[in-house]
Each structure stands twice: as C-alpha cells, then as structure tokens.
Amino acid sequence: MWDEALKLAGQDPDYHRKDLEEAITNGAYPKWKFGIQTIAEADLDKFEFDPLDATKLWPEEDFPVRYIGTMELNRVVDEYFPQTEQVAFCTSHVVPGIGFSDDPLLQGRNFSYFDTQLSRLGINWQELPINRPVCPFMNNNRDGQGRHTITKGTVNYWPNRFEATKPATVAEGAYYDYPMKVEGMKQRLLSKKFSEHFNQAQLFYNSLSDHEKWHTVKALAFELDHCDDEVVYNRMCERLADIDLELAQKVAELVGAPIPQKAGRPNHGKKAKNLSQMDFLPETPTIATRRVAIIIADGFDATAYYGVKAALAAAGALPFTIAPKRSPIKSSEGKEVKPDHNLEGQRSTMFDSIFVPGGAQSVETLRKNGRALHWVREAFGHLKAIGATGEAVSFIKDACALPAMTFSESGDVVESYGVVTASQTTPQSFKEKISMAADAKDFVDAYTFQISQHKNWKREMDGKFPDFTR
Amino acid sequence: MWDEALKLAGQDPDYHRKDLEEAITNGAYPKWKFGIQTIAEADLDKFEFDPLDATKLWPEEDFPVRYIGTMELNRVVDEYFPQTEQVAFCTSHVVPGIGFSDDPLLQGRNFSYFDTQLSRLGINWQELPINRPVCPFMNNNRDGQGRHTITKGTVNYWPNRFEATKPATVAEGAYYDYPMKVEGMKQRLLSKKFSEHFNQAQLFYNSLSDHEKWHTVKALAFELDHCDDEVVYNRMCERLADIDLELAQKVAELVGAPIPQKAGRPNHGKKAKNLSQMDFLPETPTIATRRVAIIIADGFDATAYYGVKAALAAAGALPFTIAPKRSPIKSSEGKEVKPDHNLEGQRSTMFDSIFVPGGAQSVETLRKNGRALHWVREAFGHLKAIGATGEAVSFIKDACALPAMTFSESGDVVESYGVVTASQTTPQSFKEKISMAADAKDFVDAYTFQISQHKNWKREMDGKFPDFTR
Amino acid sequence: MWDEALKLAGQDPDYHRKDLEEAITNGAYPKWKFGIQTIAEADLDKFEFDPLDATKLWPEEDFPVRYIGTMELNRVVDEYFPQTEQVAFCTSHVVPGIGFSDDPLLQGRNFSYFDTQLSRLGINWQELPINRPVCPFMNNNRDGQGRHTITKGTVNYWPNRFEATKPATVAEGAYYDYPMKVEGMKQRLLSKKFSEHFNQAQLFYNSLSDHEKWHTVKALAFELDHCDDEVVYNRMCERLADIDLELAQKVAELVGAPIPQKAGRPNHGKKAKNLSQMDFLPETPTIATRRVAIIIADGFDATAYYGVKAALAAAGALPFTIAPKRSPIKSSEGKEVKPDHNLEGQRSTMFDSIFVPGGAQSVETLRKNGRALHWVREAFGHLKAIGATGEAVSFIKDACALPAMTFSESGDVVESYGVVTASQTTPQSFKEKISMAADAKDFVDAYTFQISQHKNWKREMDGKFPDFTR
Amino acid sequence: MWDEALKLAGQDPDYHRKDLEEAITNGAYPKWKFGIQTIAEADLDKFEFDPLDATKLWPEEDFPVRYIGTMELNRVVDEYFPQTEQVAFCTSHVVPGIGFSDDPLLQGRNFSYFDTQLSRLGINWQELPINRPVCPFMNNNRDGQGRHTITKGTVNYWPNRFEATKPATVAEGAYYDYPMKVEGMKQRLLSKKFSEHFNQAQLFYNSLSDHEKWHTVKALAFELDHCDDEVVYNRMCERLADIDLELAQKVAELVGAPIPQKAGRPNHGKKAKNLSQMDFLPETPTIATRRVAIIIADGFDATAYYGVKAALAAAGALPFTIAPKRSPIKSSEGKEVKPDHNLEGQRSTMFDSIFVPGGAQSVETLRKNGRALHWVREAFGHLKAIGATGEAVSFIKDACALPAMTFSESGDVVESYGVVTASQTTPQSFKEKISMAADAKDFVDAYTFQISQHKNWKREMDGKFPDFTR
Secondary structure (H helix, E strand, O other): OHHHHHHHHHHOOOHHHHHHHHHHHOOOOOEEEEEEOOOOHHHOOOOOOOOOOOOOOOOOOOOOOEEEEEEEOOOOOOOHHHHHHOOOOOOOOOOOOOOOOOOHHHHHHHHHHHHHHHHHHOOOHHHOOOOOOOOOOOOOOOOOOOOOOOOOOOOOOOOOOOOOOOOOOOOOOOOOOOOEEEEEEEOOOOOHHHHOOOHHHHHHHHHOOHHHHHHHHHHHHHHHHOOOOHHHHHHHHHHHHOOOHHHHHHHHHHHOOOOOOOOOOOOOOOOOOOOOHHHHOOOOOOOOOOEEEEEOOOOEOHHHHHHHHHHHHHOOOEEEEEEOOOOOEEEOOOOEEOOOEEOOOOOHHHOOEEEEOOOHHHHHHHHOOHHHHHHHHHHHHOOOEEEEEOOHHHHHHHHHOOOOOOOOOOOOEEEEOOEEEEOOOOHHHOOOOOOOOOOOOOHHHHHHHHHHOOOOHHHHHOOOOOHHHO | OHHHHHHHHHHOOOHHHHHHHHHHHOOOOOEEEEEEOOOOHHHOOOOOOOOOOOOOOOOOOOOOOEEEEEEEOOOOOOOHHHHHHOOOOOOOOOOOOOOOOOOHHHHHHHHHHHHHHHHHHOOOHHHOOOOOOOOOOOOOOOOOOOOOOOOOOOOOOOOOOOOOOOOOOOOOOOOOOOOEEEEEEEOOOOOHHHHOOOHHHHHHHHHOOHHHHHHHHHHHHHHHHOOOOHHHHHHHHHHHHOOOHHHHHHHHHHHOOOOOOOOOOOOOOOOOOOOOHHHHOOOOOOOOOOEEEEEOOOOEOHHHHHHHHHHHHHOOOEEEEEEOOOOOEEEOOOOEEOOOEEOOOOOHHHOOEEEEOOOHHHHHHHHOOHHHHHHHHHHHHOOOEEEEEOOHHHHHHHHHOOOOOOOOOOOOEEEEOOEEEEOOOOHHHOOOOOOOOOOOOOHHHHHHHHHHOOOOHHHHHOOOOOHHHO | OHHHHHHHHHHOOOHHHHHHHHHHHOOOOOEEEEEEOOOOHHHOOOOOOOOOOOOOOOOOOOOOOEEEEEEEOOOOOOOHHHHHHOOOOOOOOOOOOOOOOOOHHHHHHHHHHHHHHHHHHOOOHHHOOOOOOOOOOOOOOOOOOOOOOOOOOOOOOOOOOOOOOOOOOOOOOOOOOOOEEEEEEEOOOOOHHHHOOOHHHHHHHHHOOHHHHHHHHHHHHHHHHOOOOHHHHHHHHHHHHOOOHHHHHHHHHHHOOOOOOOOOOOOOOOOOOOOOHHHHOOOOOOOOOOEEEEEOOOOEOHHHHHHHHHHHHHOOOEEEEEEOOOOOEEEOOOOEEOOOEEOOOOOHHHOOEEEEOOOHHHHHHHHOOHHHHHHHHHHHHOOOEEEEEOOHHHHHHHHHOOOOOOOOOOOOEEEEOOEEEEOOOOHHHOOOOOOOOOOOOOHHHHHHHHHHOOOOHHHHHOOOOOHHHO | OHHHHHHHHHHOOOHHHHHHHHHHHOOOOOEEEEEEOOOOHHHOOOOOOOOOOOOOOOOOOOOOOEEEEEEEOOOOOOOHHHHHHOOOOOOOOOOOOOOOOOOHHHHHHHHHHHHHHHHHHOOOHHHOOOOOOOOOOOOOOOOOOOOOOOOOOOOOOOOOOOOOOOOOOOOOOOOOOOOEEEEEEEOOOOOHHHHOOOHHHHHHHHHOOHHHHHHHHHHHHHHHHOOOOHHHHHHHHHHHHOOOHHHHHHHHHHHOOOOOOOOOOOOOOOOOOOOOHHHHOOOOOOOOOOEEEEEOOOOEOHHHHHHHHHHHHHOOOEEEEEEOOOOOEEEOOOOEEOOOEEOOOOOHHHOOEEEEOOOHHHHHHHHOOHHHHHHHHHHHHOOOEEEEEOOHHHHHHHHHOOOOOOOOOOOOEEEEOOEEEEOOOOHHHOOOOOOOOOOOOOHHHHHHHHHHOOOOHHHHHOOOOOHHHO
C-alpha cells in the first residue's frame, strides 16, 4: 500500500533488508524461479514491437518462459563492506554460450557497468574475494592499482614460443562471439518500432487486477498532485487517455486536469498473463515468514495468547508480542510475559497482521491507549488481517467503527472483510495443527487463512467503506 | 514530534529543504543571530570541565554569548551542482585574527576537512566560483588537476630578486599564528577532565522543559526498544541513573530493564539557560511562514473559507486548500475554488495547523472520508492547532472523541487544548486585521494565537488524554 | 645518428623541447604543410592492403596528398601546467563533416582517449581554458567534479515545451553521422589483408636511401645485440629475410645469427615516394636555425671569428662561442669576447656544425685540450660540417687523422667530406652576403653550404673511413 | 665521472638497475652495514648546529655510528608491478621503541608519505602482499576501496563487553609515545641555528679528497654554464667564496663570473671522517662483480684471451667478449669464440675496464676500427684500468698518444697511469691464481690490481695529461 510505503520509508528505511536477513537466519530462504525468454534471430522483425526495445515486455503467450533453475538466498555475509558494498556486477562479463544482442540499453551498459566498477573499486576489482571467478586462473590481467596477485613467469602474451599462457580454443570451451548477420545503413537511429509507445501500455493496464488498476490511478494522482504546473498534469492526462479513457478520467479528476471525454486511441483490449501480482499467489495458502503483532496489556487472556502464538509459530509465521511497555506483562492468571517491543517502539506498518487476545483489564487498557487504537485503525486501513478474541472483539469493533462490518457476538467465528473475531473461546479453540480455509469454523484456521491472503482487497474495492481505505 | 519525524522522513524526505526554499522565495528570509563565546587563555584551567572538550557546552551564565552579527539566507542558488554540491567548508581556512585552539576535534578537522575537499573536488577546489576568495589574488597555488587559472611570470617563490610575489607582512594585515605558551610533557593523552561525563548531562537534563524531558524519555525508549541484547539496555539504564533517577526509571520500564532503585550519583540540581527550546520563543506571537491546511469539500462555507484564508495570508502564514480531489470544489454559494492538493497527495505532517470551515454538505463528505478523519486525528496527535467553524465543529469533536475537551456549541469561540471552535459565525467573525491572544473572543484571533504557539504541549503533558498523545 | 641520440638522451634530455622553444622565440616559427589522403568508400576493397589497417601506409602514388593548410607554432605558453600539461586531445571530438572510419585502432582510441582525459583531468576537462571550444555555448554538459560553469535555467533536456536548449538541425550545420552501408557477418575478426605483413615492409625498405638502409641495419643490430636469447635473434633474422635478403644478411652477421642464404620471399622491388627523408630536402639550401659552435681560446684570430659569426647570423643560423672557460677570451689583437659556454658545459652533440678559427696561441691551446679534440672527432663521427681557417686547419687534420681526406694548404678553400678548410685568409675572405654552393671558391659560401646539407652521408657511406663512421 | 654519467643516462638509463640485478643473480649480494647515530635528549642544544635540521650532518667524531646490522639484497622480485611498483614506505609506521623527533622534515613526511600511499595505492595499501605486516593480525582497519580481508565478528571497537579485539598493553609490548618535555612559546618558527649555512659546507668540502674537490668544481661549473643570467652565477660564486676561496675562484673562472678576491668568511679548516668516498675503500683489493670488456677480432691471441678471461672469472669479475660483429671470431689458432656483443651494441661506459689481447691480424683490424679506437680513448678518459698484451700494446699506445706514458717494450710488465702492458707473453704469463699488487711483476696480478682501484685518479690529477681528462 502506498501509504504504508510512505510511512515505512521513514519509520524503518532498512525494513526490506531486515526482512531478507530475518528470513534467511530463520531458515526460510527466499527463492525465485529462474526463467528465460528467447527468440530466434530470424523472428526478430516479426513482432509489432521491437524485441530489442528494453521498454517493451515480451508477452509470455508469445514467448513462453523457460525455467532453468532456482535462485535461493541461503547465507548472510560475514562482513558487510567487503562482501556487499564491494559486489560488482558487470553485464559485459558472460560465460561461453551467452552473447550480446543489439539492445541499445545493454550495449550502453556493457560500457557503463565496467566503468562503474573501475571507478568504484579500482582496476583490480576482479581480484576482490567477492568478485573473484570461482576458477582463480581465469584472469589474465596484470598490474594496476591495488594489485594483489603476484604472477610468476616471463611471458604474459600469446602466441609465445614457450607455449605458455595458451588460451583455450573454442573446441575446449572458450568464449566466442556469435557471428550475427548485419545488413543495411549504419546510422544513429532507433528502430521505428521504438516509437510505438501505447500498445504495450494498454496491454499492461488491461492485464492488471481491479485493485492494481486503482493503485495505478492513485499513484499517478499522488505524484501529479505535487506538480504545480498545469501544462504538465494536463498533458499527462491527455497521454493517459491514449492508454485508457477511464484511467485518464479518474486521474484527471483527482489532479484537477480537464476530464478527457474520449480516448486518444481505442484500447485494443488485449491482456497478457503474469503481469498482475495476482497471477503469482501460492497454490496452497501459507503464512510462513509473516510477521504478526500480538498486542497485550496486563490482564490479557493467556489461553488465547499462547494458543494463537503457538499456532502461528507452528505454521512458520513470526509472532511478536507488543505491549504498552516492554517490562513484564501479567496475564489474567498472573503469569508474566516479557514483550518483544513496546507499542511506541514499532508501528503496524512493520507487521503483516495483528491479533488482540481478550482479557477485560488488558482490553480496557488498550482501549484507552491512543497508540493501540491507531495500530488497529492503521492495520485495517492497510488491508491487513486482524484477529481478536473475547473482550478484544468489541475493542476492534469500536476502533474500526464501520457499520458495514460484522463481528462475532457469541462463540461463532465471524470473518468480515479480513477481520476475524470470536467473542467466546475455550482452550480447545486454539490448536497447533491448523487448516487454513476461507470459510473455516475454527478461529485459528479462519484467521490464519486471512493472513495468508496478504491483503484484503475487498476492503478497499467494494465501496462500502469510507475513502480512507480508498 | 518523534512520530511526525518518523513519518515525514518517508512522506517527504526533502521537507526541510523545501521549507527553506519556500521561505526564501516568499521573502521571509531565515535569519539567525550570530554570537560567539570566548575565554581568556589564562582561565582555561579554571573550570570543572575542560573548555577544549568538544562534548561539553560552555554555560551561558559563565560565558555570555556576544552577538556579532546576523546570518540571513536571502537567495537561492542558480544551479544546484556547482553552487551547492560543490560548496567546500574548511576549518583550516581562517582570516587574520582567528587562530586554532588545542581542541582535539578541531585539530583533527583541520586535516580531515582539507583532505575531504581534495577528494571531493580535486586539488583546485579553491578555484571553483562558489569557493573562490572574494579577492582573486589571494591564492598562491599553482598547477594540479583541473587548474583553470593561468599565472604569467617567471617566479612563484619568495624571496626572489625581482621582489615579485612579495607576501604581505603582519603589519599589512597578513595572517600570523598566535604564540601560545606551552609547558609540560608531550604525551598522547586527553585532559583528565575529559573523563567527567555526568555533570553536564545532568545540567542539560535539568534545564529542559517538562515535555522535553518526556521526549528524552521517549526517544531513549524508542531506540532501546530496538535492541534485543539485554546487557546493552540494562547497562544503558544504569548509566541514565547516573544522570537522573526518574529519567532512568521511566526508560527502564518502557524498555524492560530492571528499574533502578537509586541514583548512581546525586543530581546536582543546576540548570543553565538557553538549553531548552522554550527559552527561544518569539517575544510577540507570529504565524509568519506557518503552513495551514484548509480542508474543504463541495458545499463548504465560503465566508469562513475566504475569511480565514485572508486573515492567515495577511499575517504572513501560508494557507493551502486541500480537498478530496484537486478538481474545482463548489462552495455552498456555488463559487468554485481550485484546491492546491487532494487529501491523498499530502499528509497532515506537512502542515503546522488545519482549519475546517463549515458547510453541511462539505462536512458530511469529509466525515465519511477516512483520510480526512485521519488528518484531524493525526494533527491532534501531533499537538497542532486545529480550527473549525459551523458544522465542522461536530466533525472535529467526533473525530477526536475525547471527553476532556470542550467545543463551541453556540456563537462563543471555545479554545480547548489548542482546538479552537466556533459553531456559529457571521461574516464579521472573519477579519484581516488580527490580534492574536490566548483568551481572544474572536475566532481568528484565538485560532491564530494557537498556531503561533507551534505545539500544544498541554495536550501531551496534563494526563487527560489517552496514551496516544503521550 | 644513433650514437648522437644515445648520448644526447643523457646529456640533454630536453634538447628537442629547447630546440622548438629556441626557434619560436627567435621568430623562426616551425611550420608543417598539412595534407590529407582520402579514399572513396566504394574503393575500400580495391587494394592489396586494407586501408583500415593502421600499420599500413597509403602510397602517395595511389593516394595523392591534398594539402589543405599549414600548421605553424608561433607562440609559447604562458604557464606550463595549465596550458601544456592539461592539453587534452580526443579523437572522438570532431567537427561536422568528419566521421569515423572502421579503422579498429581509431575505434579503440575513440574510447581510450576520452577515458584518458577523464582520468587525467576529470569529467570537466572541456571547461579548462586550453581545451574550451572557441564557442563557449557549445557544451551541454552539466555537473561533475570541479564544475566551474553555472548554468541558469530550468531545463537541460530536449524536447521541452519552452523550446529552450534547442539543438541545431543538420540544415543549420549540426553534426550527423555518415550513413555507411554494412553487410555481412558481425564477428570478432580482422580483415584477412591485415595478415599480409611483408609487401609494405619491402616497399618501405626499397624506398630508403642508401644511408637510411644502412641505419636500419645498424638499428636492428644494436637492439638485437642486447638480446641474449638466440631463438629470438635467429627468428628475427629469418623474418628480415622475408623482406630483403641483404638486409637480413648484414644484420645476421652483426648479431651472430645464422646468415640467411636465400630470401624468404622475393622482394617485389617497388618503391614509393616521400618515404625517404631525402625526399624532403629544401629546394634552396638554408642554414636558418642551425646551431654552430665556434671554438676559441686566448689568441684566436678575431677576423675569422667575427667574419664567420656575422655571416652565420646573417643567414639565420645561431652561432655560439665555446672556449675552455666562460671568462673573457682575448683575441690575437687583444679584444675580449665572453664565450657563451665552456667546453665542458656543452657537447658537440648539441650543435649542427663546428667552426675553429686560426690564431697560433688559440690553436695550440685547443690542441692540448682533450675535450676540444673530442669535439672535433665526435662532430666528424656524427657527419657534421666542420670549418677551419688558418692555424686551425692542421689541428682539424691531426684530430681527424684520416689519410683519405684533403685539407687546404694555401689560400685555396678545400672541401673534403664536409670539412671545409682555408689555410690562409684575409679579411675579404669573410663577408655577410653569402651564396651557398657545393663548389664555391669562397670559404663562407663553401662552409655554409656544407652546413645546409645537414649531414655528410658520403663520410659514412663511401668506405674510405674507419668503421667508426660506419 | 660526470662525462660517463651524462652518456650512460642516454646509452642505458637502466644501467644501475641491471647492475643490481646482475650482482644478485650472480650471487654477489649487495650488502650495506646498517648503523645509527643517536643523541641524548638533554644534549640537543649543546651543538653549534641544530641536530633537528635535516640539512646538517652529525659528524662521526662527535656522534659515532653504532652498527646494528647488515642489509643484504639477496632476491629479485617475482613480478615487478605488485612487488616493486607497489612498495609503500611510510615514515609514520614505526615499531615500539622508535619515536618521532621534532625534525620538521620528518614531521612533514609523516603526513605526506601516508597521503602519498593513499593516493598511489588506495586506502588499503597495507593489505598488499608486499606491504603487509609479517603478523597478519596487526591491522585493525576495516572497509575502504579494494578491501580484501573479510573480518568476522560483531565488534571492532574497544572497550567492549566481549573482551574482543583487546589491544596490547605497554607491558605486553604495545607502542607508546615518548613523553617529551616541552616548554616555550608555540610559534611558526625555525630554530635560529637553522640559519647557519656555511660551517658544515666548509666541513664537507674540507673533508673531500683532491679529485672530489675537483669534481665539485666541475659539477658546479657544468650546471652554472647553462645559466644565462649573470646575476645568478655571479651571486652563486659569491656564496661559494663563503665556503672556500679556491673553490669559488676555480668555478668563477670557468663560468665567467668575477673572480672573488677574498673569502666571504674564513674557512675554519675542520674535517670529518667518512665524508669522502676514499674513506670507504675495501681493506683488501677485490675485483668481484667488476665488468671487463675483452676486445677481439679475427686472429686474436687465444692464449692471452683465455688466460685473462679465466683469471678474471676466478676472481669474481665478469668478463665480456666484444668484437666488431657477434658472429664467431677465429683465434690465431683457428678456434672460434662467439662474442657477447658487437662493438656498436655496447659502449665503454658500461664496463669497469678493457683488455685487448694481441694477435697481429686482430690488432690490425681494431686499429682501423674507429669505434674500437673510441672504446680505448673513452675508457682512458674515464680513468679506467686498461690492459694489453702482445701486438695490442702498440695499439693502446697509438690510441692514447700521450708522451707522459710508458709502455712495455719487451717481456716486462709495465704499469703507467693504470694502463698495464706486456709486449711479450708466454702461456705461463696467465694464471688463475692471482695476487693483486700495485708493483706486481706478473701481468695478471698487476692488471687486476689496477681494476681493483676502480679509477686511476692520478691520470686526472697530476697535470701531465691534456685537459680531456680534467
């Protein structure tokens, strides 16, 4: 959510870094499927866009992704500077079998990446442990500032009569350049297809889910709201009308530009897959690595607290206990818990969900705590799953104060726009073995399912809530 | 406010820069009194602290500030890079009459600043227009990377038989080093007084206002809350007990350290002036350069809107109109206003105060707008002045929902914790000539006085509000 | 001469620089004809060599030089560092009408020259006075270390709606790239013609004069004499046999390689003009800027001294008086001359010719001075013109001690291998108005003609002298 | 010799480097006695000069050298760049027990050497193999461009609660600064004794041997001869008269300045030992590592050639065979020798001595070779030992052509000014076991003794030869 991002950038600018580190040290290694898209040289001119235009995407319908591996981050660095700050990527360093297309962006990068590494790290950047080739003998460089390697021997050239430093042949696996065919006039021009700017913009916009389209409207409106020059935002809205009329109209209204009355060009209506984040939901619901804040105060319901905490942990989520202070908090039965943080030390933005257990005294304390109230309202506004049991149900109800929502009033578990409540619970309500489902009868099953959905987009999109959530 | 800073750092990292630029381009030039503190060489050892310890302050009671000028920023740069990015400060460059004390931090800086300019800007950094001496003949350097000046002549040394390039004598105003007396053993040591770490910490803490002390507690608690190693926060709280027991106890409770039971050393109870920001309030109230958000929707009360806006502008404040959209908004009388921003494009953090005029339709729209509600609540939480008239009074009342507060219910102007309301207004209620006062009967007078107070610390400190504000 | 170069490199490493500076400050501005060779794109493949091979020359017979101007050096710099050390040449900076061929050396230089200037002088090297374009508005760069220019205005991009910073069109004279036709396979290869290494080597060797061929032999023999690895010098001599058998045989004998018995390939016998320095002799003899050492001691013949000195100066040569000491030297008539240098302070290598006037006492002194003897012998060995009159004739004769030479024994002027002598002279023998000629009867005419010939190659080549001169 | 240096600088600028490398690879490791001079702090002001003035020497009479070791060069580098080019000396890096005096030159160097290494090699120059401390754990640096070391662990500061990275104490051998006593006014001044410029100049000049004094005259005259501004050389000669009147007079005459008639100040007449190179002659004569050129042509006397060559090699000298060509040379008995170099490929400057064996045909060939003649004359002029046997004696005699010398005319071995000749030799004349002596009867003994004397200073100094040698 944009509002979440705006705040988090100030509240914890390292949030994403910490997220990675937390996942890796907890053994939940981040993984990505590694796929490539290829095109036969002969087909290069067959498309309505130029495949060498780096601003264009290759629709997966026409260019299926071929998955060739998995990328997994499973170790953190020993020391930040030499192993992270000094990492040097270089597009011009490739292995045999990979060549360079005529993509002008790639060609430019082949020079600029190398130059960058030189000015960042010096001429011997390839000697640094983190950048060194796995095979230490592959680097024929000599000399230059900061040179560590001492190369014995009298020749560093080829051919030489000692047959020393003989380079590998192509037959032995050496790199060779692909002999591409070229024909035409050498001029400083771009392919004409580079000038077709709207087809793919339409394709992209059409392929988004409803809330992604809405986020696109809001993002454009946010940035253009900061522009004081009406020529700029008026023209921008005219250009948006070349993509999609509705998009342009919504943005224009928010930013104060004349509302376009007709599309600059018809929307071709085509979509492509895997352009919406919605195309990437996990096949079975999971809450692994989700950070859940459990908010308590003295007198909290220990049964609900321990029950939900254990269930979350068993499913791979990371429960954190948050209270008005980090000094020990007593449960209704007198048992003490030391919170992980106090309410002021963190913000709801840093968590994927919040759970508030019952306990009359605890809930009463939180109800009077402006910051606790804000945690609930902010998490609700950011479309996060919220869970509450016992006395906490009415706290959530009052905090949200939205007539469209329903809450549990008895032993039933009620799910309403991602908020899962159970007014009455027994120790049996909490179990470690969970079975997430949208319509689960069990509190833990229902609540964790909502967490697994990441965001409750309905809350934002079905029009029943104030504009806060819009 | 800490929460404000946390958010603003993400919402607009350039906020302070823009603030300066806005003030300068509006002619409200930022100014500072420029004063110095001096000490006779003979008195150097007479104080319980070492005046050469850069971590110590020189209490104004003992070392009165002598004001020697005013610094005023009255122009913005023509181009950012050559005039701002390349500015080079250098502690070792001084004019005749200024010398260097034995302050170890200064001595270190005399080397590091020069080295820094060399590596940032090159050896000829003093030739750059922004760094050039006013007198172009004062620089005897020659050669070096990027040299622009071409110096004719055959000698660049002195003495020479042509009597060329003769340096100024001390009698002519040349720089000379102050002949300081030294006596003792040359060793790599710091003065023993450098090791006295607590007297001035107590002095500083004692000199703070109540809310500054509370902010100190909260700032310490915020940071220590992020520390997972109990050795660290326990020890830190022990050290705080060396400064002030109450401070240590409050922090310890919030961060979960053992609550210290006695002070590590007695607080000497001394204070010094001008250490609290409260010592620097302007003598007569002013709202010049304060940014005020006027929040409206279709159907707003034009009389109140224009009246308050004119009054603010007349007093040098900067009113901004904010609405659900930036497209034109109609007043109750049908006149259109084009807002400066939409509600999503800005946040309350970017303004010093908010004002909501009445108008039944407008207030009804805002009441249903979650973001509008949040503007009011957040501004209230950040202790800002809030003003409302007509139907907007009840909106503010409902948004804050705090029983301790009172609101205008008739024609009376009511001020309660910095929130100024007037349920019924007439065109006469709004006037351009204002007379700010705490107990003013007039809405504009009362409201602008509250703006002039910057923050309503009572709201935070008197204990009548939920912990949100604490 | 190689021996001259070997010595001069140690005796005065700045000799050539001083030579330029001496010529410029004396108003004898060095000039070069500025010519270009061009080739029609269509003819690129018509030659047996590849015109894009930077190691090949374009024979003037096939590619006539078109002279388009004169380059003249007529000013010395005001300050060395900013105006000489910081000069930046850049092959990639060209004016409209000039484009880049596919010469691989040029293409490489287009990158490396620019990179070099960046690392030598910084990113703003084009701002330096010596490198600045004549038109100060031609540089659209902004920012970067050491930026001096402050550019006002809000846009630095094109297109923009203010129509500011509009670039020139091709019609207005803007640069555009020549649309060269390309067709083929893009591969990392050189043209096959690049591998033909011997045709032009033969052409070059054939085009040399006899003494240039002999110098080529000696230069090769000198360098290979320093190589202790027989594989290297043996193979080198085999390669030379691919160029010219006689060349290879002479070198092989001197360096101890097996003497090649047959040519590796037949010498095609072709020559090209303007490859020998002999093709560039001035059309009419001149001695302008030639440095002539006049060696004297107490008792020198003032008539000859002043006569020759005046004649040399009148013809634009630079006479220098050299004596055993720089203290005043008395002529036979008692008049004093202050020498420019003593004999030890200079060497014959630094002069183009030496002249020794008579005077019994002076010549007797020089005859006993080992250094004076060495000046004569070394100048003779380096093939320079030598002049002597009166008693000095026998001194030169004894110093050279070579039976093949003839010397003046009476009033006749005798020229023998560049040594011009006149045993008996009268004041009429010396005149300012000279008429240089090989067979002149007049001493000054004959001597200055020999100076104008630069070197007496016959001395080296006709076999009548010991191997010293060979 | 100055003339030798002038030529060698051009003929082989790497001569000294090769000399070191030749000695090391031949096992004749260069060695130096390593001594220090110290002074008690209390004595610092007791001398007429300031011991902290880096332009003054500490006379060994007053400050005896204490020899604490030997420096030996016994290995050449594996690769030049990383092991030689990157070597970084740093005066500020010292071991415990060494401190810094107030020598202003040293204090300046402590900054500039460190800065130099930073700009040459980058901030991590101490990580480079050649600069790395023997103990790899002694460097607490972290980060910075080109960092190779990866330091694990969580703390890099001290004190810390893990007791990690604890620095050594002084008791354990850590470095500590000497607590020097200071007292006075801190001003930018030099000690007044720094202004006494002549006492030590006199001491130095007085301590030289005769030929060193003469070389001083010639060196000054050579440089001042190049100065065209009489103010400069006149003043310089006046200053020389402040040192020694005779010195000043000799220089003034050669450079054309007024001859000083009285000393600027009296010469105190004092001398100090070990200021003349003559104080450092080896105790027993040696020719180890001396380079001897044996010059031959076809028909050379094989007995003399092999005999002398074997004797030289046995004594550790390095004999090189030089001939008109490097192709095989036949001895009078028909045996072939392959020369190391031809006569043009080297110069006499590169050798310590020359030997010419007899053989009628060989000597006749050399006699007609101008370059061979020059080898003899130049070696004679540079005061080197020369040896000749058989027919070669007359060749040397004719080449030198100096009446003051005597040569062997029969079987006697004659030594005259370092030239050793034996007209008639038998195989018994040459032996491997030599016994060098000034008055040896045996050719090899006499000749090698002359080589061991390095230079024959008498040849330069006794006035019997032409000024060449002066």
